Amino acid sequence: MPKTIEVLKGSCVTIPCSFDVDDQYNGPVVFDSSNPQHKQKGQLIGDLTKKDCTTTLNDMQPQNNKVHNFRLECDNNLKYYFNGVKISVKDDPPRPTLTPPTLKVKEGTSVSLNCSAPAPCLSLPPNLTWSPGLGEGQETLQENQDKTKVKISVLNFKASHLHHRQEISCTAVYRKQDGSTEFTQRTTVSVSPSGPVQEDTNVTLTCSANANPAVKNYTWYRADGGQETFMGTGRVLNIKASRERGPFFCKAENELGSIHGASTIIPYCPLYVSVILPVFIATIVVFLVLVCALLFVIR
The missing domain is CATH 2.60.40.10 (Immunoglobulins)
Structure with a gap:
């Protein structure tokens, strides 16, 4: 049995499984082949009479990123479990x-x-x-x-x-x-200007995809917690630097499918940073004036 299986988000995963009678195990149930109302949809495709407990779980999502254990229960007190398999749900498919x-x-x-x-x-x-x-x-x-x-x-x-x-x-x-598809190609995001930028400065994000057939559509999103906020379309996205600095990522799509590009965070400097030095200098000048005035009074 594998220790880890990587699966594409929105697809299913088939977990190979075989068993022998062993100790009992009690834990939270993720999939129960005898309960069609269970939250996690799946299908036991193995033949239990041949000690084959291979199971398919459907529509894998990020919340399924966890260790899954199998348990066999019979009408008597017989129960069986074995070491779990870690399911790792990915946004992008694996590269061949x-x-x-x-x-x-x-x-x-x-x-x-x-x-x-x-x-x-x-x-x-x-x-x-x-x-x-x-x-x-x-x-x-x-x-x-x-x-x-x-x-x-x-x-x-x-x-x-x-x-x-x-x-x-x-x-x-x-x-x-x-019914949608995902294909494996390299997609990158570049930021111009590079390095930290001042708040409210114009910033250009460029999406590049090494795709064959060529990319037809580019779509931009900003990651906002667990949500994706639509930002615009096109290979180039022009925005203003702000406290909402990302991460931003692009989605490249051709006739075969689509893929998400690497995310990028825009480093920025808040506007108030630029006035710290003048304020500091003004404070020093006022302090020196007060010191000189005090010395004059003492004399």
Whole structure:
């Protein structure tokens, strides 16, 4: 059984599980296969008669970031539990692994590239695509040692001079249970001007996404506690620096899906900072005048 499983927010997670009779365990119930009214929706897909307690939990959200324990209860006093699995819910899908990362071959040589991506939700495994299109990848769903699944695509082609220094990429597209998709690409946010800025100064945020196909829409948000406040659309966002300095992040979207960019916080200096020095100097001047006046009176 895995110790940790990462899952995309809004998707499901299939937790591999097997058991033997063991000690009792009492704790808060997250999912009960015999109670359809339970808050956490899921499905026991394993065969308990074969000691298979594999379970799928649906619509994973940030509040599901916790350790989940399984417990088996029978009509008699028999109960069983085992070490829990940590569910880690992510806003962005995991990046696929491409092997080998670099390759030196001769023209006419057969080339084989492997792209793999975790498949935490068995009913919604990722779709793997190759760019540029050098042929159809052969896809399989394989099992890791900890019983979790991984989607693998193998691309085979013959090397030619046209492939010299060519970059080949693999993209994993994950579907959510509401029908939307998320794809794995690199997205960054830059701030201009850089460094601390004075309050009420104009600030430009720029979103960059390394996406293929190209990005069609950019959307900006500000994180406000557990909420996302809409700020605007477009690759560039112009705002004024204020105490509400973020974090800000962008969402890049193309025909395959969308991804959230890294968040950024705008460092700023409040307006009153600029008047501290003049006030301090004025105080010193007044103090010196009073001292001189006092000395004059004493004489």
